[in-house]
Amino acid sequence: MTDATLAEGPVVVAPGDYDDDHPVTNTGLSNNKLAMWVFLASECLLFGGLISTYLLYKDNNISGGPLPRQIYDIPFTSISSFVLLTSSLTMVLAVSAIARGEERRGRTWLATTAGLGMVFISGQVYEFQTFVREGMGFTTNAASSAFFTLTGFHGVHVTMGIIMLVSLVVLSLRGRLGVERAETVEIVGLYWHFVDVVWILIFTVVYLIP
């Protein structure tokens, strides 16, 4: 508080310099984008809990059946991981295309990203079926419960991402995904990249670390 402000006397009505309809945020990030970052921070702890559970039980097949690491097909999962990581690249291309106002190109990349996500999910479904056929179901032992829960939760997250991407493609087809909505695409992109980063962690922890 300076002397100058003290001398001004009472502030009866604060002077207006604030546009109610288009507020400038304090951080400079839009509310929507900040909220997505905050949400993703929370998701870290959800996956943290599930990954810890898996680490605790990964060698526990006391109630019988094979352990996940005894029946993995690492080359197969590596390929589907590669597909998922490629989808991060196409997501980046989609965001930059929409930001430049190239709606058609953006739509193509969004559809590609969703498609790559679907390939990953199909791979996961195939993998789960194979494991069940080989005698490791959800309830077989503690390790299998932990494995299916962790990778299943990730799969659900990818599926939700795909639903969002497909919704964006539909919006775009109806001509409602112009450059003014670039930030929405960017926010979906944040979510998508997060899901990919989590998969890098899961792939390392579950499949690569012996």
Add this chain to the structure above:
Amino acid sequence: MALTETGPLALPSGDGAGSPRPLGVFARPRTTHGWRSWVTTVDHKKIGIMYGATALFFFLVGGMEALLIRLQLATPNGKLLSADLYNQVFTMHGTTMVFLVVMPLGAGFMNYLVPLQIGARDVAFPRLNAFGFWCFLAGGLVLNSSWLLGHAPDGGWFMYAPNSGVQFSPTHGIDFWNMGLLFTGIASLTGAINLITTVLNMRAPGMSMFKMPVFTWMTLVTQFLLLFAIPVLTAAQFLLMFDRLFGAKFFDVSAGADPLLWENLFWIFGHPEVYIMILPAFGLVSEILPVFSRKPIFGYPFMVFSGIAIGVMGWGVWAHHMFASGIGPYSVAAFSMSTMLIAVPTGIKVFNWIATMWGGQVRFKAPMLYAIGMVAMFTVGGLSGVTHAVSPADTQQTDTYYIVAHFHYVLFGGALFVFVGGFYYYWPKVFGYFLSDAGGKLNFWILFVGFNMTFGPMHILGLRGQPRRVYTYRSNYGYEFWNMVSTIGAIIIGISFLVLMANIAIGYARAKRLSAGGPLTAPPDPWDARSLEWLTANPTPVHNFDRVPTIRFGLDELFYRKYREDEGGRLVRVATAEEVVEKGDRTDVHLPSPSYWPIVVAFGLPFVGWGLIYNLWLALVGGAVVVLGIFGWALEPSVDDEGGPLHPDHGQPPTTGESGAAEAPVEQEAALVD
């Protein structure tokens, strides 16, 4: 930071070139009165009131359960409740008080006050805010529906494995607990995202982080704790749900499962949870004490940083709940020390509250009594808490009534005391009429006596070895006298809440009579308050501020608009409350429109819960409602351009009042430098 060129950043959630009503399911709700205005509201003030009212309803339910417990234990060999029913009652008492009373009461105050304290018109995501409330209500109803659908949960609020497995708790009670708390978890998570974004992004010009009131700071810390604690509980609950409903092996000891997994996950959530419950109360007491002492809060930076320190250190003490579970000497030693350390920032707060009162012109109004009572009672609870940190003593105290005494002193004597004080303090702000001060003092003293009679003796009972969670005790163990005292105290607490209800009813009737049918309005700034929420008229108008305030004096902005210091350092009044406080009569503010979608989405959730327990087809129907609701929500513009109060010339700054044109750019910069 020059951010002024960035232009409009917040995108409307769905307005394209197409029609303004993209999904023709519902006409946009426009009512401002009647029940429909509450069901569709997105106004943070109405949502705050609904949180408070619902929490009080559940407080009644949880209070009844508490009285049943106390009546059962009043005499040896009590016959009121069977062992099985007693298990259900204490489980539901704990769960209700934690998740459906203390947390939502805090949420109610935070929802109502935070936008007002930072000078905003609403929270960042008004519809998400409404959704959070309806999720909380859905969770509370699913949890309590267990009473009607056969069997309530009976594993204690901490729900330790493997006792919570199907083998030891074959009824569906624990499934209801799981579903209910998953839904209240959604409420907490959306609320956390919303309030964090609001506080970080929507402060009024000039309101930098270190000019925010302590309550807003404690809200921010609380919401970060919720943000990180709730997903851990969610993960643990999913594991338990998969075990109970689908036969997974997470907590099945015959399959080699580790019971400590649940304990660790639960308390990693559970210890931050106790700070989630107490920090909003710390914030409220930091608002009430300075006003009634007529002094600024003592050591504001210390208050803020000790709050942050509690929030950070709260993550490193969880295993002190598990000293008796055999976690090993090194873990016990480490968690003992961290638990003792966390008493330091808490102690700083207590000393600062006392120093705030020291030398002030203390007015003993009803809210002040509750605030002082809270500081005293919380200190008692805090000291018994430090004795738990001493692990050899703790192994003696574990599972005795000493623990029960401790957490009731911190949660009831700490949080609930100050929430009741907050009612007396903010009632004119929220409802436009006063609660009787004499009635409030009567209420306080009855509560104070009843509280200490109920929970004080539990220290003695616990040290004499009476175990908690056991439905009865035999005579000749020396438990009779203090148990009877405790039961009488519990009845006195019940009476004190009847006094509160009577005070509300009588105050309302009197205000109605005086206003002669007109709207209830309280005089501006009745307590000679210090922070921004009192800059608005009482009750708060729907648009909050007539003009978004510019912060010039920092903390205690409102106070320094009324007072200046003269050369001798004495406070001199320079403006009356009537001159400073806004009239609340502006009608052209563009507000977020009400919406049906939040309640529609939340309506689907209980059916998902019941469906997972009874029949998956029902879950599918509920899930379909949720998914379709989310799409309807996403495609609905957040602001309805067709109706409602519109801005006269869209895009121009509002023009009411005198605009200090020369000052505008300077203040804009002040707002953005942070």
